[in-house]
Amino acid sequence: MNRTEIQTLGEFGLIDRLTSGITPKDSTTIKGIGDDAAVLDHKSYRTLVTTDILLEGVHFNLEYVPLRHLGYKSAVVNISDICAMNGRPTQLVVALGISKRFSVEDIEELYSGIRIACERYGVDLVGGDTTASLTGLTISITCIGEAKKDDVVYRSGAQVNDIICCTGNLGAAYMGLQLLERERIASAGDNEQAQKAFEGKEYILERQLKPEARRDIVLKLGEAGIRPTSMIDISDGLSSELLHICKASGVGCSVYADKLPIDYETAAMAEELNMDVVTCALNGGEDYELLFTISQKDYDKILPLEDVSLIGYIQKAEYGCNLVTRSGNEIKLKAQGFDAYSE
Amino acid sequence: MNRTEIQTLGEFGLIDRLTSGITPKDSTTIKGIGDDAAVLDHKSYRTLVTTDILLEGVHFNLEYVPLRHLGYKSAVVNISDICAMNGRPTQLVVALGISKRFSVEDIEELYSGIRIACERYGVDLVGGDTTASLTGLTISITCIGEAKKDDVVYRSGAQVNDIICCTGNLGAAYMGLQLLERERIASAGDNEQAQKAFEGKEYILERQLKPEARRDIVLKLGEAGIRPTSMIDISDGLSSELLHICKASGVGCSVYADKLPIDYETAAMAEELNMDVVTCALNGGEDYELLFTISQKDYDKILPLEDVSLIGYIQKAEYGCNLVTRSGNEIKLKAQGFDAYSE
Numbered sequence: 243m244n245r246t247e248i249q250t251l252g253e254f255g256l257i258d259r260l261t262s263g264i265t266p267k268d269s270t271t272i273k274g275i276g277d278d279a280a281v282l283d284h285k286s287y288r289t290l291v292t293t294d295i296l297l298e299g300v301h302f303n304l305e306y307v308p309l310r311h312l313g314y315k316s317a318v319v320n321i322s323d324i325c326a327m328n329g330r331p332t333q334l335v336v337a338l339g340i341s342k343r344f345s346v347e348d349i350e351e352l353y354s355g356i357r358i359a360c361e362r363y364g365v366d367l368v369g370g371d372t373t374a375s376l377t378g379l380t381i382s383i384t385c386i387g388e389a390k391k392d393d394v395v396y397r398s399g400a401q402v403n404d405i406i407c408c409t410g411n412l413g414a415a416y417m418g419l420q421l422l423e424r425e426r427i428a429s430a431g432d433n434e435q436a437q438k439a440f441e442g443k444e445y446i447l448e449r450q451l452k453p454e455a456r457r458d459i460v461l462k463l464g465e466a467g468i469r470p471t472s473m474i475d476i477s478d479g480l481s482s483e484l485l486h487i488c489k490a491s492g493v494g495c496s497v498y499a500d501k502l503p504i505d506y507e508t509a510a511m512a513e514e515l516n517m518d519v520v521t522c523a524l525n526g527g528e529d530y531e532l533l534f535t536i537s538q539k540d541y542d543k544i545l546p547l548e549d550v551s552l553i554g555y556i557q558k559a560e561y562g563c564n565l566v567t568r569s570g571n572e573i574k575l576k577a578q579g580f581d582a583y584s585e
Numbered sequence: 586m587n588r589t590e591i592q593t594l595g596e597f598g599l600i601d602r603l604t605s606g607i608t609p610k611d612s613t614t615i616k617g618i619g620d621d622a623a624v625l626d627h628k629s630y631r632t633l634v635t636t637d638i639l640l641e642g643v644h645f646n647l648e649y650v651p652l653r654h655l656g657y658k659s660a661v662v663n664i665s666d667i668c669a670m671n672g673r674p675t676q677l678v679v680a681l682g683i684s685k686r687f688s689v690e691d692i693e694e695l696y697s698g699i700r701i702a703c704e705r706y707g708v709d710l711v712g713g714d715t716t717a718s719l720t721g722l723t724i725s726i727t728c729i730g731e732a733k734k735d736d737v738v739y740r741s742g743a744q745v746n747d748i749i750c751c752t753g754n755l756g757a758a759y760m761g762l763q764l765l766e767r768e769r770i771a772s773a774g775d776n777e778q779a780q781k782a783f784e785g786k787e788y789i790l791e792r793q794l795k796p797e798a799r800r801d802i803v804l805k806l807g808e809a810g811i812r813p814t815s816m817i818d819i820s821d822g823l824s825s826e827l828l829h830i831c832k833a834s835g836v837g838c839s840v841y842a843d844k845l846p847i848d849y850e851t852a853a854m855a856e857e858l859n860m861d862v863v864t865c866a867l868n869g870g871e872d873y874e875l876l877f878t879i880s881q882k883d884y885d886k887i888l889p890l891e892d893v894s895l896i897g898y899i900q901k902a903e904y905g906c907n908l909v910t911r912s913g914n915e916i917k918l919k920a921q922g923f924d925a926y927s928e
Contacts, residue, residue: 246689266709280711284627295680299719337638346589353603366609368623376642382725
């Protein structure tokens with residue numbers, strides 16, 4: 243048998259290959275593979291389903307991530323996927339693989355974080371599976387949500403001339419990760435030294451350790467009478483997600499470097515690390531902000547919404563997907579986001 | 586902080602502790618933690634959700650389990666949980682953690698098994714997550730199903746005098762595992778020797794490597810107009826599952842050793858290994874047969890059903906849960922089933 247290394251395909255290439263030819267047959271399946279969540283038909287409502295798996299040493303490092311934060315984040319990344327379908331998250335199931343290194347109290351800490359996230363987002367923890375593992379900690383969470391039939395927003399609905407919007411600000415979680423990594427090495431367990439290095443950088447740390455799903459924005463969009471034409475959450479970086487939307491919708495895009503929302507702590511940290519802040523905003527993962535497109539007719543409605551930035555617009559497919567730099571040059575967007583296979 | 590080793594609580598003790606005080610709040614949550622699947626309200630229908638995680642070295646050994654069989658089995662164990670709620674499995678999501686040891690072709694093999702199971706059971710594969718892992722293979726699957734509002738069967742509905750039934754036969758998968766383990770050691774990679782040792786034992790091997798969910802029985806029960814009063818699938822062994830039903834229903838039970846359905850290959854293998862076959866039937870896991878209780882009034886309806894055995898009846902709680910041996914003695918049932926923490 244041939245042996246193709248997985249990194250030659252990458253995560254998305256592997257998924258494409260594994261899922262080619264899979265077509266939903268059950269009458270309740272509206273949308274299968276290929277969006278933030280699957281969509282199931284329950285008459286006037288749609289049920290949304292999404293799953294994420296987090297592995298120790300790949301997605302998290304317990305040297306600097308407290309278990310409670312890890313639990314919280316594990317739940318939030320799934321809740322975020324339901325929000326990205328314009329849905330209401332309702333239930334969560336949790337599967338854990340736990341090595342002997344962990345005590346009951348450790349797992350209770352992890353669970354307490356999951357439970358806090360569930361309470362905050364009004365989600366019920368309804369089931370799961372726990373088992374021993376030989377190595378490390380594995381967390382696999384599936385989140386269920388619902389939306390009215392006509393409210394579900396896919397990646398594939400972006401139309402030429404639509405306005406591209408994103409919530410909050412970008413690159414902060416990635417800068418928080420860089421800071422944690424640096425201090426883990428520099429302070430080598432000296433907590434006092436690490437604490438001092440973290441001063442004035444609380445925001446980017448929190449964005450990395452305790453991200454939030456933008457359910458608030460989903461609610462505000464609903465109140466404002468705006469139904470996005472497409473939506474995705476930013477887990478792998480803005481570039482990667484924009485390319486997902488453009489590919490699924492069969493369109494191109496222009497985004498403007500000077501429109502990208504960036505917090506001052508993110509900018510300061512990038513400067514300190516001698517990194518380009520726009521690159522961090524484009525490719526830094528784990529922000530869990532929402533990226534969405536709206537019709538031009540909703541322009542007046544979107545303006546009053548706090549914490550939403552208009553960063554570009556949808557172009558014809560022939561134009562491609564481009565970043566317009568501050569100096570007016572156009573650079574082709576590439577997906578250089580977080581990909582566990584390429585690291 | 587205290588350190589309690591997880592094995593002091595065991596899997597079920599850990600789950601009890603982690604989930605104590607969790608009460609569903611969302612109006613669509615009918616049943617949360619504590620059955621084969623969670624139950625969600627979608628008007629006249631209920632949505633069922635179940636999840637299972639399988640870890641290399643704990644739940645499977647790739648030395649003797651082909652990847653395609655593993656994929657098939659991973660899907661079937663989840664489908665079985667939906668059947669155990671008297672439901673129709675409809676969708677599946679798959680999360681994989683994959684180490685560098687595995688090639689794309691390996692994962693395609695695994696996926697092909699999942700896809701074959703989906704086709705066989707009419708289930709749509711609607712989403713997932715794949716990621717690199719540092720060690721081994723992790724498979725986490727969530728299955729969604731549906732049932733009409735009044736058709737859902739919980740563990741908790743068994744009533745005194747109900748008849749206890751089980752499908753197929755017991756202990757076969759466990760005997761298949763014993764055979765595989767023995768030959769792995771004995772033949773040490775000598776395939777010809779192993780093949781010879783497997784002759785005449787194809788049935789128990791298949792029960793271990795390629796178990797089936799008893800969707801056929803769920804359909805037949807429906808056709809016969811029988812709604813079980815309680816139901817569970819046998820993943821951890823008959824004793825363990827009987828105790829789950831009795832605990833959830835607040836009842837006791839008598840099961841008869843001479844009524845336990847046992848295949849002749851299972852009996853022959855137990856004899857060869859000098860093991861007690863009744864103990865294998867009671868405590869051997871991974872049969873994925875259905876264990877259910879029916880009202881006495883359905884006695885005449887159940888008799889014509891092929892592949893269903895009547896093995897005992899429900900008693901008052903004070904009586905406890907007992908096995909009646911061939912010699913008429915009563916032995917208290919214990920959960921000695923498959924528990925990844927105690928191994």
